[in-house]
Amino acid sequence: MDRAALAEFLRRRRETLQPSDVGLPAGARRRSPGLRREEVAQLAAMSVDYYTRLEQQRGPQPSEQILASLARALRLTDDERDYLFRMAGHSAPDRLSGGGHVSPALQRVLDHLDDSPALILSNLGETLLQNNLSAALLGDRSGFTGVERSEYYRWFVHPETERVRYPEDDRDRQSRAQVAALRVAYGTMGADSRAGELVRALQKVSPEFTELWDRHEVAKRFEDHKTLIHPELGPIELDCQVLFTEDQSQCLLVLTAPPRSEGAEKLALLGVLGTQAFS
Numbered sequence: 645m646d647r648a649a650l651a652e653f654l655r656r657r658r659e660t661l662q663p664s665d666v667g668l669p670a671g672a673r674r675r676s677p678g679l680r681r682e683e684v685a686q687l688a689a690m691s692v693d694y695y696t697r698l699e700q701q702r703g704p705q706p707s708e709q710i711l712a713s714l715a716r717a718l719r720l721t722d723d724e725r726d727y728l729f730r731m732a733g734h735s736a737p738d739r740l741s742g743g744g745h746v747s748p749a750l751q752r753v754l755d756h757l758d759d760s761p762a763l764i765l766s767n768l769g770e771t772l773l774q775n776n777l778s779a780a781l782l783g784d785r786s787g788f789t790g791v792e793r794s795e796y797y798r799w800f801v802h803p804e805t806e807r808v809r810y811p812e813d814d815r816d817r818q819s820r821a822q823v824a825a826l827r828v829a830y831g832t833m834g835a836d837s838r839a840g841e842l843v844r845a846l847q848k849v850s851p852e853f854t855e856l857w858d859r860h861e862v863a864k865r866f867e868d869h870k871t872l873i874h875p876e877l878g879p880i881e882l883d884c885q886v887l888f889t890e891d892q893s894q895c896l897l898v899l900t901a902p903p904r905s906e907g908a909e910k911l912a913l914l915g916v917l918g919t920q921a922f923s
Contacts, residue, residue: 762898765795
């Protein structure tokens with residue numbers, strides 16, 4: 645671990661960012677350039693004291709999870725993320741691993757989407773980031789760990805909770821779409837990758853998945869129009885737009901409704917209510 649290089653890199657990257665770059669209000673006039681330490685700590689979900697010690701070349705070696713959070717908070721590119729990991733004494737993550745580093749370009753778009761549900765997904769169906777409206781519509785997906793992070797896994801292993809957001813007559817199509825998308829990741833990443841591990845885990849516990857996997861359907865399928873069922877608001881008809889990174893490893897999924905439509909009215913109500921349940 646190169647504490648001096650790590651501290652200097654964090655400080656320099658912090659100073660190059662403005663609050664608007666990371667979706668924060670500008671606030672009062674600043675005496676020094678860039679983000680404040682407390683703002684970086686807030687974005688990375690860590691204590692200000694811990695982050696301060698990193699910039700002051702003190703404290704323990706940060707874990708890979710902490711480094712991933714810092715890379716996301718500081719909007720690091722893949723090259724910058726790799727450098728951060730190496731200066732902290734870790735190997736750089738495999739760029740095709742389907743890991744948790746979020747594309748800065750997609751994250752910048754997400755930062756400015758407040759009136760539409762939006763989320764960033766990995767090629768393994770892991771929700772890397774979601775805005776408040778997405779959490780209100782689809783549920784907060786930030787608490788899952790391990791293989792449970794993949795919606796492909798949860799769809800087949802926990803159908804009683806994962807499929808309730810979709811109309812019953814659309815669930816078979818959705819099952820095929822999940823498997824076909826995982827086939828794409830498997831073909832890109834290989835049998836010995838995290839995609840292969842996910843496939844083997846599903847084959848052990850889900851005969852339905854195994855039957856669909858054996859069909860060898862391959863496609864990144866996102867329907868242009870879909871109906872999602874909110875537990876309080878009922879069915880909501882939405883249009884779906886998807887933006888992929890250049891290497892196709894991540895995508896930004898945005899759900900919208902035509903102006904003055906019933907779907908738009910329900911999204912507006914959802915924005916007011918958030919994740920609270922109706923009384």
